[in-house]
Amino acid sequence: MLRTLGVAVARHRLIAVIVWAVVLLACGLTALVGVTGESLFDRLGTSGPSVDGEAAEAARLIESTEGAATESLSLLVYDVDTTSPDLQATLAETAADLAAIDGVTEVVDPLAIPALPDGSPNPAAAPLYAEDGKGVLLTVSMETTDGALSDTLLREVQDRLNVAADEIRGQEPDATALVGGNPLVVESLVGVAESDLQKGELIALPIALVVMLIIFGGFLAAGIPLIGAIASIIGALGSLYAFTYVMDIDITTMNVITVIGLGLSIDYGLLIVSRFREEFRALVARTHGDRRLARLDRHELMLEAVGATVDTAGRTVLYSGLTFAIATAGLLVFEPNVIRAISVGAVSVVLIAILTALVLVPALLGYFGERLLKPGILTRVPGLGGLLSRFGDIAPHEGFFSKLTRGIQRRPVLVSVAGIAGLLLLGSPALSLKVASTSDDVIPQSSSQYEFLTALEDHFPLATPAPVQLVSDTDEAGAEAWAGQVRDVPNVTDVSAPAEINGYWVSRVDVRQHQGSDVVREIRADRPDFDHWVGGSDAASVDYTDSLLRGAPWAALIIVVATFILLFLMTGSVVIPITALVISVISLGAAVGVLVWGFQEGNLAGVLNFNADDVAGVDALVLTLVLTFGFGLAMDYEMFLLSRIKEHFEQGESTRLSIETGLQSSGRIITSAALIIVLVFAGFATGELMQMKEIGVALAVAVLLDATLVRTVLVPAVMTSLEKVLWWAPRWMHPIHARFGLRE
Structure with a gap:
């Protein structure tokens, strides 16, 4: 069957190449332009690893149950006098303008939140004030539709916040004024992933070409596996675009699958081209003693060689691809969606790599196969020809190995x-x-949100996601007793007093860097006797x-x-x-x-x-x-x-x-x-x-x-x-x- 496939593809090479060109053009256009106006990079996300466990249940219990789902942006202002009339006026004007934008559901200006009757700051505003009192966060919530935030709304809000940041820096030259939030973090990381992908390809493809030039001694033989690899990359991006409509695709998925497809395609193409040259030379040598082969012209011999190649090396590619597909399909047993997405994407890319090796590369051999027996142009370069012949792809019967x-x-x-x-x-x-x-x-330093996230973590710790949260369905006294018990856990730096949210008592637990997982496991090992949940980002991990x-x-x-x-x-x-x-x-x-x-x-x-x-x-x-x-x-x-x-x-x-x-x-x-x-x-x-x-x-x-x-x-x-x-x-x-x- 494989021999028949190889001969048929090489014989009808024009049809095969046209079909491939049409398919790849469709994949490339959908990945870059999209079907609904969104490109592949627009549809990627960075939800991070998560499962439906105890931490996720705790988050559901205390999240707001009123109104539509929202996304938010913040204006971070630091190294300023929060009592400055200019700052208060700028933030008040900004909040009023933002509240008038269609799609903005809430604007919280901490300077506008009244103090308690005794003059002390309102605890509700505590997360929006810098730990040392030298800065504030103005936050804007925006409605989403089916979990997606309108790009127009995002840009309008972002632009208004940027104007406010410029005004504040004009008033206070030493002030830090930054705009950030989850939508911009996702956008930034997708941009970094796209840049990494382009940089990786710019490094990998030329180096791969140089190595194959050394192996094959000519541009033609070296270029055929490279064409197969490029086809696999384009096909992989097209398949990933299709998968974004049935599952969430993380930015890591795109880079991982692309690099795997690139590597496998080069491997398989290299094996096919090398075996073809071996088979073709063997058939030419046998024409003197084989009557059937002696009657065939050069073109028919080439077709025979392609058939023998696909029947031998092609079968090896098929076995190898199946083994790799089985290994990646094993990832489907895992619960996290990000791993399932990588599994599905990887299996599809392996299939594309197999198809390029069994269909596209033989079609190209049908065009150029007869020329592959001729020495490559680089072998004619004085001093280089002898070196290349030592590294040629056709191994002698006796050699190093x-x-x-x-x-x-x-x-x-x-x-x-x-x-x-x-x-x-x-x-x-x-x-x-x-x-x-x-x-x-x-977060990569090249990310446009790196400075914002670093400042947020350094100066507004209460505004960052809680590393550990204690959520309980009991009375206040029980929640306080549990919080007091957790304060004694090693590596815990602070536990907030219980606050009532959605009918549950919630305490934030701060921990030393990189010790959150150990803290979560220790808290869960000594559980109270009332309904409770240990949540937070470290608990989710x-x-x-x-x-x-x-x-x-x-x-x-x-x-x-x-x-x-x-x-x-x-x-x-x-x-x-x-x-x-x-x-x-x-x-x-x-x-x-x-x-x-x-x-x-x-x-x-x-x-x-x-x-x-x-x-x-x-x-x-x-x-x-x-x-x-x-x-x-x-x-x-x-x-x-x-x-x-x-x-x-x-x-x-x-x-x-x-x-x-x-x-x-x-x-x-x-x-x-x-x-x-x-x-x-x-x-x-x-x-x-x-x-x-x-x-x-x-x-x-x-x-x-x-x-x-x-x-x-x-x-x-x-x-x-x-x-x-x-x-x-x-x-x-x-x-x-x-x-x-x-x-x-």
Whole structure:
């Protein structure tokens, strides 16, 4: 079936290319322009990780039940005399103008809130005053429709607040006057994500082209996988736009899925083009001794080569893609919507990457395939041709990887033990792993809202979301007793007196930086005997992390079982899948160890330009994605290697020889593809979003380890050590493999 597909696509290449062009044009236009006037970037959000747990229930109980849902903006004024008549007049005039705007539901000017009869400040205004009394917050609430805020309304309110800020700075040159709020934070972070995406692509694509030029020695062969990668990016953005109508898509989702699609497409395109050149040259060489081939012209030989390529390398791509899709589909068992969105998006992007490799790249080979046997233009450059020939994509029968394998096979057990020990040493920092949430804690300095959020946190702590909240359905005395008990909890800095909201008693609990999760767990471990809830942003993070821990065993079970079945159907062995799974787990542990060392312990802060004090630990979402995508990529290269080993084994070679020739056949492609994807991930790690930094570094390390130490040293050593039982399976499983086995 795959051979027929390859030949048909190459033969009818014009139709295939036109169909692809139309589809990609539609995807690109919908992502950039949109269907309803909103582009993909307009429809992205940054809701942050959340689950429907105890913290969410506490928030529902005390939120306002009257009126429509609203969004708000604030004018932050600091380093001013709050009794200044000029300031009072400016804020009063601004509040009056804002209240007259259609869609504004409430304007709160703290200077207009009357004091208590005894002259003391009104407690209701306390969050709107700076902690040291040198500033105020004027807040504006705006109505939303179906949860969406009108851009026209947002701009009108923002413009009026900006005018007021300018007036205040004119009155008090040393004053700080900033406009901010959740809608502007979301808008800013989406802009940073878009900038990171563009910067990552500008770094990744040119470097990928240079590496492929070295591999193939010419622009034509190097350009075909790159065209497939660009097509995958455009297709991924189009698919994400469609998903925004059925689920919330976070800005992190877009960058993660785009970089995964880019990396996989380059890998698959590289494998297809390389195998095509190998098959085409083999067919040309056989024309002298094969009557059927001798009757075919050059074009027909090219079509035969495309068919053979899609039937072999294309099948490997299909297996690899299925393995990666299974790994990412395992994320669907998790409760948080952001992870489900990434799962759905990743599966769709993997399918797009498979389609580009099996349909678009063969169509391009139909156009340019006959020219790919000619030496590339770079091979004619004096002094460069010899170098490029040494790194060419067609591996000789004898070379670096075959010599390396024979060296490993002299002491396979020793090499296996040393390799595993090295990975365990790299992974040792993971023993101190602390799971946290950096998505809310680390706002990029390039964000236009960074200064506003920093000033808000430093000077208006009561106006920031409560890290921990005590919500109880009891009398005031019971609420005060609970608050007093919580004051004695370690790392608690302050507990406010209970205030009645919506019939519930609520106390705000302030904690030391990065200690909120421990405080929440300690409070929940010693619960009072009346109805109560522990809420707040840190409690929501605890609920989120606990939700991931509950879903992790099921996700792991799905991934392990599905991968085991797929590898068994491919190899007919139960030993190979087990060793592949164990080695991948150890390798991923090493990547997590580097993640802990670099981010949680702050050793990469200087290189990657982030403040180590802002990072409490490894982001929970990042850890989940790194383990999932890292496993998928590891299995990707495992398929590349196993497919060639099994191919040689089925041709009658011994196990040792098939490992040697299999690695020699695939080693260059595995290391070249890995080098490209490492550079892709490293390019995206230079972005501003903290989660993308962590994901980029961890996956770059995972792929680098997998393509060097693991795939070219440890796997051959372990397979050789187990050569006597490597292809073993229980007798009752033989008919299953004979009936359903996946073969070239």
